[in-house]
Amino acid sequence: MSDEITVVKCGGGLSAHRETICQDLAAVAAGGPVVLVHGGAAQLDELAAQLGVPQRRLRTPGGSSSRYTDPATLDVLLMTMAGRVKPALVASLSRHGARPMGLTGMDAGLVTARRAGAHKAVVDGRTRMIRDDHSGRIHAVDPGPLHLLLDVGLLPVLSPPALGTEGEPVNVDADRIAAAVAGALAERRPVRLVLLTSAPGVLRDPEDPGSLLPRLTVSAGSLGEADARGGMTAKLQAARAALDSGVSQVVVADGRITHPVREALAGAGTRIEKAAPFESGNV
Numbered sequence: 001m002s003d004e005i006t007v008v009k010c011g012g013g014l015s016a017h018r019e020t021i022c023q024d025l026a027a028v029a030a031g032g033p034v035v036l037v038h039g040g041a042a043q044l045d046e047l048a049a050q051l052g053v054p055q056r057r058l059r060t061p062g063g064s065s066s067r068y069t070d071p072a073t074l075d076v077l078l079m080t081m082a083g084r085v086k087p088a089l090v091a092s093l094s095r096h097g098a099r100p101m102g103l104t105g106m107d108a109g110l111v112t113a114r115r116a117g118a119h120k121a122v123v124d125g126r127t128r129m130i131r132d133d134h135s136g137r138i139h140a141v142d143p144g145p146l147h148l149l150l151d152v153g154l155l156p157v158l159s160p161p162a163l164g165t166e167g168e169p170v171n172v173d174a175d176r177i178a179a180a181v182a183g184a185l186a187e188r189r190p191v192r193l194v195l196l197t198s199a200p201g202v203l204r205d206p207e208d209p210g211s212l213l214p215r216l217t218v219s220a221g222s223l224g225e226a227d228a229r230g231g232m233t234a235k236l237q238a239a240r241a242a243l244d245s246g247v248s249q250v251v252v253a254d255g256r257i258t259h260p261v262r263e264a265l266a267g268a269g270t271r272i273e274k275a276a277p278f279e280s281g282n283v
């Protein structure tokens with residue numbers, strides 16, 4: 001058994017590949033500790049449509065866009081993560097011989113977050129003061145309960161939401177949870193992080209699948225030479241945060257192939273590296 005912890009994040013866009021991902025995860029977990037962090041943005045949109053809960057985006061003056069987690073959407077988030085996506089992963093991992101344990105960031109206060117305060121944002125083309133957005137930023141991860149679960153051979157399956165300062169659920173990005181969990185676990189043991197997604201890795205040009213970068217160097221002021229858009233920008237920010245907190249290896253890799261985790265650990269996808277301090281500049 002290896003002592004090194006493998007944290008794997010799997011986005012909701014990979015649901016069609018759940019069975020192969022879980023089979024591979026179970027094989028990796030047979031040789032060493034594994035934590036699975038999952039998202040489910042696509043499944044949240046799907047359930048919201050079924051329930052008739054309209055989904056809106058918040059746009060900051062800077063141009064970035066995020067989900068408007070109003071109270072009804074927060075309910076849908078809880079139902080999606082704890083009621084649909086997680087049980088499907090737990091069932092599949094169990095079928096493949098692992099011992100998964102489903103958790104959200106709220107359980108045991110594993111992931112705590114601060115809700116965004118009242119802020120101005122553009123919604124449906126109009127600038128408004130937003131007061132009921134239940135999303136926020138991660139404040140801390142308590143790695144203690146995760147170490148305990150790993151020590152008895154369980155495979156934690158963790159997702160948003162996190163626990164807010166008032167004891168309420170707070171929506172946080174799953175890539176961010178994966179990075180923060182990996183960083184917190186790395187205080188005690190070596191940790192590697194695999195971010196599985198629906199692309200071959202990080203592409204220099206997102207329109208050109210042949211432009212895969214085997215390595216990408218990020219620094220305090222730059223996310224490297226790739227033209228990263230949307231979700232990939234968030235993933236690279238999370239990867240950089242993980243490296244900053246002592247995670248030894250971060251890979252962004254394809255979740256759609258037969259052995260996605262083992263391939264990523266063997267060199268597939270894009271390995272994210274931190275620039276040496278003299279390279280990082282001050283941009």
Ligand SMILES: Nc1ncnc2c1ncn2[C@@H]1O[C@H](COP(=O)(O)OP(=O)(O)O)[C@@H](O)[C@H]1O
Nearest residue numbers: 011013197198199202203206227228229231232
């Ligand atoms: N430079 C890039 N390389 C690869 N994918 C990119 C890039 N820029 C944008 N993308 C897009 O980002 C997506 C990954 O982000 P996202 O959909 O949020 O992932 P996930 O749901 O797996 O967390 C890719 O599937 C791709 O469509």
Ligand SMILES: CC(=O)N[C@@H](CCC(=O)OP(=O)(O)O)C(=O)O
Nearest residue numbers: 011012039040041067172173174
């Ligand atoms: C604050 C925030 O953006 N939360 C995400 C949580 C789900 C997620 O991250 O899912 P994927 O990994 O499938 O993208 C959301 O509401 O979509």
